[in-house]
Amino acid sequence: MLAGWSSQPEVPLGVIFGLGCEPGLALGALQLLEPRKAWAFEPKGTDSQYDHAMRNANEDLGQIFDVTSFGYEIVKPSSVRGRLEALINSIAPDFRVIVVPFGPKIFAWCAIFTIAFSRRRTTGVWAFSSKEQAIPVDRDAEGHVVWHNTLVGSQAL
Helix, strand or coil, X not given: CCCCCCCCCCCCEEEEEECCCCCCHHHHHHHHHCCCEEEEEEEECCXXXXXXXXXXXXXXXXXXXXXXXXXXXCCCHHHHHHHHHHHHHHHCCCCEEEEEECCCHHHHHHHHHHHHHCCCCCCEECCCCCHHHCXXXXXXXXXXXXXXXXXXXXXXX
């Protein structure tokens, strides 16, 4: 359910992605996928250095592709989920939809959760990596802890 390709190749491709701080990664993914339209979720964190790095890493996207951007606060994951759900509902009739959740991790969680628990069988979630092209960085979590709490059926997650 979370990867693969649509059974309707004649329908134009629409890509929703969350922007991270890896320079050129989102641009490379869009060049590979060549969507008709793209929607970018731009995180605003609690650290201005992160926000600056994210903007710098993705500054060329709008010059090459037709991208509509949405800003969101990473400390409000329920709002992100609502916006993702609304966007997918509005574009699914006209596009094959793929979500590419580069970052941050809370966006990836919101995307996977939204698609999996909404049983969206025609919406894919794709992972991209710079693999051997990038230098691995061991990072420790710091600062604010962000979580998303929800109910599925009668059980809390």
